[in-house]
Amino acid sequence: MRVYLSYSTSKLAIVSILFFFLFAGCVSKDIHPDAVKGLFQVDETHLNSILSRLNSPNGEKQSWVDLEAGIKENIKYLSKKQGDEVAVKYGNMEITWGMLARTNEELLEILPELDVYPDLLKDKFVWFALSPRTLLTGYYEPYLEASLTPDPAYPYPLYSVPTDLKALDLGKFHYRWKGEQLIYKIEDGAVVPYDDRKAIDFEGTLKNKGFEVAWAKSLVDVFVLQIQGSGRLLLADGSVKHILYAGKNGQKYVSLGKILIKRGLMPKEGMSMQGIRKFLKDNPDLVEELLTTNPSYVFFRLDDSGPYGAMNAPLTSMASVAVDSKVLPLGSMALLTTKLPQEGVESKKTFTKMVMAQDRGGAIKGTRVDLFCGSGAEAEFLAGHLKSWSHIYLPISREALNQYFQKKSDECKK
Structure with a gap:
């Protein structure tokens, strides 16, 4: 039987961890998540609300199994990185390659159980909101009429x-x-x-x-x-x-x-x-x-196959995203909440889904994120019209954070 750390029993550890994430060095100062860029911990009430949308009738039905291949590609990519090396420092928060690797490994491990035990997402991970909010756009695989040999009809x-x-x-x-x-x-x-x-x-x-x-x-x-x-x-x-x-x-x-x-x-x-x-x-x-x-x-x-992202891994339609890797490192998992345009109607539909940072883009800077919409007419419409203010929530392995906290604590004592 697998034993998981409960959400409530680790609150004190989280508070200690956040001391190191929210404040540079070992000195504290007042910081408000709406005023500066950074990653800020999501409180329990807000987190419950966000996670409840994953399988709500009005949301995007999450197929956890569909993420398996992409998560394995993340792990393959992250395995080539030095675990203690900082992948990104955004605001006052450092994220190491080891944190990302551990997060992917733990998520892969619990994928088959998430439909029955969704609270595992709270038990296993500490969640951080990306600030400022995200401008979400889209890209897709266009079709072109073409020739592989010179032809006047294809100039x-x-x-x-x-x-x-x-x-x-x-x-x-x-x-x-x-x-x-x-x-x-x-x-x-x-x-x-x-x-x-x-x-x-x-x-x-x-x-x-x-x-x-x-x-x-x-x-x-x-x-x-x-x-x-x-x-x-x-x-x-x-x-x-x-x-x-x-x-x-x-x-x-x-x-x-x-x-x-x-x-x-x-x-x-x-x-x-x-x-x-x-x-x-x-x-x-x-x-x-x-x-x-x-x-x-x-x-x-x-x-003969594709498309591939910046990790040289296949992209997953409506799950892979292009990011600014100075803000969200490649290999990151994230929960995206937004609203998507619908062809023929003015209203937008709610979209809440786990996505994978697996690509970059020349125009993708800061917190902007580009969603890979797939191929075909529906994907073309969505990518061509998608421009929505959205929110990104980053899960980080609770165990990896505890290890990071211990290391920082030791450094501050020296």
């Missing part, structure tokens, strides 16, 4: 990473640049930024150099694919090929939606990918000018 190339593209790990030069890269090429003996969208798509700097992996019917489809990061090629013989993210040119990402709003070409209300597509279709003379406002460019590779 727009999709490129692999060019051989002259170089990447420099800036973290080797200064700790403040850890995780940052410089993308460049050598031109006339000098280091210069890599070609931008205008140079590649409209000046042909990569054309006929052997980097093409496929050709698409629509340049706008190529642009959308680059924003989403991966997709599926619909070939003339009826077969489907996955086209996956392989790299980028290092140029700044600029949102076309924001450009359209700023120039007064489209209203902010109701802005969506579908609306952008329609505007570009109705205004072909503006396509080049508008697309080149985003100099960022993505390169691809072909595969």
Whole structure:
């Protein structure tokens, strides 16, 4: 018989633990979770309310078994990290890779029992609310009509990473640049930024150099694919090929939606990918000018399976999310509460579900989270219209926190 630590018997331990999370060093100061960024413990009443939504009639029915494969991928990824190393420090809270690994392992262990014993989520984990609240957006796998060989009907190339593209790990030069890269090429003996969208798509700097992996019917489809990061090629013989993210040119990402709003070409209300597509279709003379406002460019590779996230693990529809890993480390589990748009109706539906931080995105900064919506028409609608203020709750293994507390306590005594 498995014995679990009860929620009530560990309150004193939690209070002690929070002393180290909420206050820098060993000195206390007043902090309010609504005033500063950070992760703040969820009280028991609020936690009960949140967890009750997981299987409520108005919520998103949680299939715990569906998370098993994704959690195992998290564990595989986290097993390659140093357990004592800090994965992220957000606000005044440190999260180690070991905490994340232990959390995933314990969640995997109790998955089969959660339908019968949901209180295990309280017994096994301490829950923290991410502050400030989350802006939730969505992404999906678009379909493109394409060819794997040159064809006049498919004039727009999709490129692999060019051989002259170089990447420099800036973290080797200064700790403040850890995780940052410089993308460049050598031109006339000098280091210069890599070609931008205008140079590649409209000046042909990569054309006929052997980097093409496929050709698409629509340049706008190529642009959308680059924003989403991966997709599926619909070939003339009826077969489907996955086209996956392989790299980028290092140029700044600029949102076309924001450009359209700023120039007064489209209203902010109701802005969506579908609306952008329609505007570009109705205004072909503006396509080049508008697309080149985003100099960022993505390169691809072909595969028979996918899509894969930044952990090089398969993404799970409506459960994998892209995050800013400086806030939520890859491999984190989180409870997401939000409301999702519904096609054909103005009201939104409640969505409460455990999600997995398994991807990154060029536009995903701070507490913003991008939900992977899958593929197909429903996924396209949801990803194109999803923009909701949401809340993220992070579970951390109670046992791992106790160990962390003990270590910090020993350090403060020295």
